[in-house]
Amino acid sequence: MGGQILMKRNATTFLKNEYEELVNKNLDWKLRILESGSTPHSVVDGKKVIMFCSNNYLNLSNHPKLIQSAVDAAKKYGAGSGSVRAIAGTMKLHMDVEKKLAKFKRTEAALIYQTGFAANAGLIPQLVGKGDIIISDELNHGSIIDGVRLTKADRAVYKHRNVSELEKVLNEADKKYRRILIITDGVFSMDGDIAPMGKIVKLANEYGAMTYVDDAHGEGVIGPEGRGIGAHFGIEGKIDVEMGTFSKAYGVVGGLIAGSQDLINFAYNKSRTWLLSGSHPPAVAGAQLAAIDVLETEPQHVKNLWENTKYFKKELKSMGFDTGESETPITPVIVGESNKAKELSNRLFEEGVFALPIVFPMVAKDKARIRTMMNAGLTKEDLNYTLEKFEKLGKNLEII
Amino acid sequence: MIKKIGFVVNPIAGMGGKVGLKGTDNVLDKAIKLGAEPISEKKALDALKEFILRFSSKNDLYWFTCAGAMGEDELKKVGLTKIDIVYSPAKKRTTAVDTKNACKKFIEKKVDLILFCGGDGTARDIFEVVSNKIPILGIPAGVKMHSGVFSISTSASAKMLHEYINNNLTIGDAEIIDLDEKLYRKGKWDIRLFGIAKGIVEPTYVQVGKSIFESVSDDEVKEELAEHIKDEIEKNTDYLFLFGSGGTIDFIAKKLNLKNTLLGIDAVYDKKVVGSDLNEKKILELLNNYSKVKLILSPIGAQGFILGRGNLQLSPKLIKKIGLDNIIVVSTPTKISSTPFLRVDTGDKKLDHLFAEKDFLMVVIGYRLSRVVKIQTNNF
Numbered sequence: 001m002g003g004q005i006l007m008k009r010n011a012t013t014f015l016k017n018e019y020e021e022l023v024n025k026n027l028d029w030k031l032r033i034l035e036s037g038s039t040p041h042s043v044v045d046g047k048k049v050i051m052f053c054s055n056n057y058l059n060l061s062n063h064p065k066l067i068q069s070a071v072d073a074a075k076k077y078g079a080g081s082g083s084v085r086a087i088a089g090t091m092k093l094h095m096d097v098e099k100k101l102a103k104f105k106r107t108e109a110a111l112i113y114q115t116g117f118a119a120n121a122g123l124i125p126q127l128v129g130k131g132d133i134i135i136s137d138e139l140n141h142g143s144i145i146d147g148v149r150l151t152k153a154d155r156a157v158y159k160h161r162n163v164s165e166l167e168k169v170l171n172e173a174d175k176k177y178r179r180i181l182i183i184t185d186g187v188f189s190m191d192g193d194i195a196p197m198g199k200i201v202k203l204a205n206e207y208g209a210m211t212y213v214d215d216a217h218g219e220g221v222i223g224p225e226g227r228g229i230g231a232h233f234g235i236e237g238k239i240d241v242e243m244g245t246f247s248k249a250y251g252v253v254g255g256l257i258a259g260s261q262d263l264i265n266f267a268y269n270k271s272r273t274w275l276l277s278g279s280h281p282p283a284v285a286g287a288q289l290a291a292i293d294v295l296e297t298e299p300q301h302v303k304n305l306w307e308n309t310k311y312f313k314k315e316l317k318s319m320g321f322d323t324g325e326s327e328t329p330i331t332p333v334i335v336g337e338s339n340k341a342k343e344l345s346n347r348l349f350e351e352g353v354f355a356l357p358i359v360f361p362m363v364a365k366d367k368a369r370i371r372t373m374m375n376a377g378l379t380k381e382d383l384n385y386t387l388e389k390f391e392k393l394g395k396n397l398e399i400i
Numbered sequence: 401m402i403k404k405i406g407f408v409v410n411p412i413a414g415m416g417g418k419v420g421l422k423g424t425d426n427v428l429d430k431a432i433k434l435g436a437e438p439i440s441e442k443k444a445l446d447a448l449k450e451f452i453l454r455f456s457s458k459n460d461l462y463w464f465t466c467a468g469a470m471g472e473d474e475l476k477k478v479g480l481t482k483i484d485i486v487y488s489p490a491k492k493r494t495t496a497v498d499t500k501n502a503c504k505k506f507i508e509k510k511v512d513l514i515l516f517c518g519g520d521g522t523a524r525d526i527f528e529v530v531s532n533k534i535p536i537l538g539i540p541a542g543v544k545m546h547s548g549v550f551s552i553s554t555s556a557s558a559k560m561l562h563e564y565i566n567n568n569l570t571i572g573d574a575e576i577i578d579l580d581e582k583l584y585r586k587g588k589w590d591i592r593l594f595g596i597a598k599g600i601v602e603p604t605y606v607q608v609g610k611s612i613f614e615s616v617s618d619d620e621v622k623e624e625l626a627e628h629i630k631d632e633i634e635k636n637t638d639y640l641f642l643f644g645s646g647g648t649i650d651f652i653a654k655k656l657n658l659k660n661t662l663l664g665i666d667a668v669y670d671k672k673v674v675g676s677d678l679n680e681k682k683i684l685e686l687l688n689n690y691s692k693v694k695l696i697l698s699p700i701g702a703q704g705f706i707l708g709r710g711n712l713q714l715s716p717k718l719i720k721k722i723g724l725d726n727i728i729v730v731s732t733p734t735k736i737s738s739t740p741f742l743r744v745d746t747g748d749k750k751l752d753h754l755f756a757e758k759d760f761l762m763v764v765i766g767y768r769l770s771r772v773v774k775i776q777t778n779n780f
Binding site: 138153154155156157158159165168169172361 | 605615759760762766768769770771772
């Protein structure tokens with residue numbers, strides 16, 4: 001006869017409670033299900049839509065060469081890699097990608113991480129520690145912020161893209177700290193504007209500070225051949241850490257860093273995320289290899305992306321929409337109050353255009369917007385159809 | 401649930417301004433003789449009209465107010481109907497006593513927020529009755545509006561009221577500051593910190609997911625600031641730390657188990673309080689015994705003053721002795737986001753100039769987290 005065991009606490013009720021709290025506040029993620037590939041015309045929750053919120057800028061995820069290369073690699077080397085990179089999971093294929101990438105980025109060396117987040121969360125805490133300072137743009141992306149949180153370094157933020165404020169912080173930090181690390185997004189994902197990397201690198205050199213750019217939305221998009229932010233400013237190899245991702249314009253998945261051989265040697269020996277997660281399956285590496293190849297040999301994708309972007313921006317502006325300060329294929333359509341942005345997004349979806357609203361507190365209260373992400377695979381007809389819907393709904397909702 | 405607003409207008413607020421009296425405390429007759437005209441009614445009407453037109457339907461709120469020019473007239477003029485008159489002033493010409501009596505009624509009625517129209521003096525009268533029990537929002541209409549309960553304009557008041565009703569704002573500290581008018585008219589400049597009221601403030605948001613932000617309460621941010629100061633004290637064991645006045649610094653000191661004076665300056669060495677509520681003379685005496693000193697300051701009031709409002713004990717002589725580089729400024733992010741500058745008015749031109757030359761200060765806004773904020777020393 002067992003006596004009743006007095007429960008000290010309920011170990012797991014918080015799971016349900018906290019989830020329900022999110023649901024009540026309408027803060028839970030309602031996942032949209034893609035029933036097709038991520039293509040310019042996708043099927044989302046059973047509805048055919050024109051895709052304006054994927055990061056698949058160049059439509060490479062559907063490129064025959066990438067698919068073929070993934071299939072070939074899987075057939076030849078199997079479905080998985082068997083280990084972490086450091087022990088027995090480094091295949092020649094991984095090394096080939098890194099070599100090709102470094103050549104493409106015009107840097108001494110490059111390293112592939114499992115994801116972009118793994119790159120930031122693994123490398124940033126190794127670059128600085130106690131007695132050091134990280135200086136960060138106030139609008140930096142979340143994965144940078146998490147990487148920064150894992151360090152014992154002090155942190156200072158400067159106003160978005162404001163180089164003179166950055167200099168003030170550098171001047172102050174110069175006296176007090178051992179190492180100084182400046183971190184910024186390359187292309188900012190909410191507004192589509194670009195960090196003034198040329199000026200930042202120049203300042204960093206004056207003060208002996210390291211530079212680290214998260215170019216997730218710039219890789220494959222800006223600079224000649226889509227070679228990223230270093231190429232965009234003509235400072236290839238001069239940014240200490242050029243970090244990016246294979247999951248956006250490259251059309252695959254995976255994080256990357258490009259820089260000096262010293263950086264790469266340091267990074268793979270010290271990044272815990274890199275050391276402790278399994279390496280990419282051969283199919284992923286195969287597709288990455290093909291993605292770089294396509295960028296090098298088929299300039300039409302980047303060209304199409306920019307032509308589409310320019311046309312779309314121009315037309316939106318001529319209709320009277322405020323498209324902010326964007327310099328990239330991320331075009332915000334600023335509509336004002338949050339509810340209006342949500343309403344516009346819902347109605348666009350009904351009309352077959354999938355573009356997400358971005359509302360406070362991600363952006364200022366009166367700057368709620370629809371964020372559109374251009375795709376090189378969209379045709380003029382697609383764009384005209386979308387523009388027509390924007391114009392019609394914009395008038396209905398008294399935005400224009 | 402429909403929110404209950406206590407609404408009070410100080411009909412004579414702001415009348416001293418145009419005639420150069422820096423307030424109407426006890427000198428109303430003189431102000432009227434000099435040609436002063438009432439301005440608070442118009443300011444209150446502007447704010448209410450904008451609130452109704454831009455943000456609200458008329459039945460959103462339940463209003464408790466005072467008869468006549470102290471609130472009733474204004475609410476009725478803009479067409480509000482859910483009004484309950486809870487207090488009637490005895491005479492036509494109202495005084496501070498009427499404001500205070502109205503507030504006592506607001507407490508009885510358990511209002512959620514007191515919305516008032518007036519200046520620093522009115523804020524002080526309200527604070528004397530409600531303390532930090534009910535949040536206060538001020539429509540600026542006085543001559544002096546240094547207190548943290550004021551929004552920056554009538555239009556901003558309307559917007560804040562709207563955001564408050566929709567639970568987009570949180571409750572935070574708001575300093576009650578007022579110039580001692582009697583001393584001022586004798587030629588003495590003495591702006592005092594009278595207490596820390598509750599105001600409504602923009603919450604701080606932290607990114608917790610790719611596109612998910614969570615609002616963080618003022619207290620959570622202040623706990624981070626306390627952690628930061630704790631590290632500073634542990635890192636600099638040979639320093640005397642002077643804790644400035646105000647709610648943020650008081651919170652930090654209490655978190656560190658230090659007895660602190662909310663409205664005064666305290667000294668801490670080796671994690672122990674070595675001086676409480678110090679005046680200039682006593683601080684100078686301490687500085688003779690402790691050669692290394694750090695001074696912790698936080699912006700006070702609506703305009704971001706770190707020196708010259710509410711802490712006149714920190715004289716120019718003292719500040720020079722401590723050294724600008726030994727000043728640690730701490731602030732919740734909301735407080736510095738509501739003012740574009742930190743302001744310094746030490747009363748010593750040379751010292752003000754030293755601050756002006758610095759051009760900016762690094763302000764601690766979280767644990768080991770700081771940002772650049774510009775300093776302004778004149779033309780405000």
